Amino acid sequence: xxxxxxxxxxxxxxxxxxxxxxxxxxxxxxxxxxxxxxxxxxxxxxxxxxxxxxxxxxxxxxxxxxxxxxxxxxxxxxxxxxxxxxxxxxxxxxxxxxxxxxxxxxxxxxxxxxxxxxxxxxxxxxxxxxxxxxxxxxxxxxxxxxxxxxxxxxxxxxxxxxxxxxxxxxxxxxxxxxxxxxxxxxxxxxxxxxxxxxxxxxxxxxxxxxxxxxxxxxxxxxxxxxxxxx
Amino acid sequence: xxxxxxxxxxxxxxxxxxxxxxxxxxxxxxxxxxxxxxxxxxxxxxxxxxxxxxxxxxxxxxxxxxxxxxxxxxxxxxxxxxxxxxxxxxxxxxxxxxxxxxxx
Numbered sequence: 001x002x003x004x005x006x007x008x009x010x011x012x013x014x015x016x017x018x019x020x021x022x023x024x025x026x027x028x029x030x031x032x033x034x035x036x037x038x039x040x041x042x043x044x045x046x047x048x049x050x051x052x053x054x055x056x057x058x059x060x061x062x063x064x065x066x067x068x069x070x071x072x073x074x075x076x077x078x079x080x081x082x083x084x085x086x087x088x089x090x091x092x093x094x095x096x097x098x099x100x101x102x103x104x105x106x107x108x109x110x111x112x113x114x115x116x117x118x119x120x121x122x123x124x125x126x127x128x129x130x131x132x133x134x135x136x137x138x139x140x141x142x143x144x145x146x147x148x149x150x151x152x153x154x155x156x157x158x159x160x161x162x163x164x165x166x167x168x169x170x171x172x173x174x175x176x177x178x179x180x181x182x183x184x185x186x187x188x189x190x191x192x193x194x195x196x197x198x199x200x201x202x203x204x205x206x207x208x209x210x211x212x213x214x215x216x217x218x219x220x221x222x223x224x225x226x227x228x229x230x
Numbered sequence: 231x232x233x234x235x236x237x238x239x240x241x242x243x244x245x246x247x248x249x250x251x252x253x254x255x256x257x258x259x260x261x262x263x264x265x266x267x268x269x270x271x272x273x274x275x276x277x278x279x280x281x282x283x284x285x286x287x288x289x290x291x292x293x294x295x296x297x298x299x300x301x302x303x304x305x306x307x308x309x310x311x312x313x314x315x316x317x318x319x320x321x322x323x324x325x326x327x328x329x330x331x332x333x334x
Contacts, residue, residue, distance in 0.1 A: 021316035042233050049241035059240050069231035076240045080247035082271040094252050106249035166327050169283035172276040174319035177310035185273040192274050193281030200282050209278040216274025
């Protein structure tokens with residue numbers, strides 16, 4: 001059996017390639033948070049408390065658009081609902097763990113750590129295999145906190161003319177690259193995007209993110225159903 | 231709500247979705263159909279951030295003409311589809327945007 005530390009180290013090594021895109025993402029977050037009016041301490045606290053790139057960017061986007069707190073919080077919840085999908089996959093590997101480990105691992109469970117550790121957990125049956133997930137998660141944590149910090153510092157030096165806020169849609173676009181190849185996903189993307197754009201001014205309380213997401217999921221539901229009947 | 235309360239609540243809801251997946255959700259709770267629908271969550275939610283950020287200007291109006299973000303986003307998308315690289319997508323989009331606003 002491998003030692004806890006060795007598995008932890010393996011987690012760090014495996015997740016490293018996925019950290020390259022996290023660097024600009026963290027920098028952009030730090031820069032934008034200051035730009036929309038959060039203090040440096042609040043910005044750092046967001047990365048420490050929320051520790052989720054998509055959640056934090058959605059928060060900034062809606063906050064700067066003047067959305068109410070309730071809408072911001074429920075939109076963040078909607079963005080996170082993708083995590084529920086992972087639950088069906090990963091929980092069986094962690095079901096023997098003590099509650100305290102589940103509480104700790106939950107904090108570190110982000111997209112990248114899930115992606116690499118899910119593979120590892122499937123192939124290895126050592127009872128301490130979850131250290132892989134802790135290693136990957138801790139690596140992301142260090143990168144995310146340090147790039148947020150750098151972003152906060154750089155923020156003052158980056159001219160507004162550069163239009164760095166455009167990096168936000170680009171980052172989310174980048175997260176969808178694999179979905180552009182699938183027909184149903186493309187339809188869902190277009191429906192959600194159109195609803196959000198045209199509903200931006202008409203859907204009350206800036207709830208356009210939630211309404212567009214529901215419209216997209218509803219489209220997916222109809223299209224996948226039809227597909228099966230044929 | 232103060233900024234601090236907002237940050238705490240957003241942190242709490244993010245943490246709870248993660249915790250529920252480890253501690254509460256069991257494989258049996260989701261049938262294949264629900265799992266199939268949930269796999270569309272990124273495609274359903276991210277465009278709601280992407281599209282308004284590209285098409286809606288600072289005045290809150292839809293802007294199609296004279297909007298370099300549209301072309302830059304299309305270039306980024308094409309690069310993304312072919313490279314499947316997150317970082318290439320982001321940088322090609324930013325580079326084309328800067329090219330369009332500073333050079334063209």
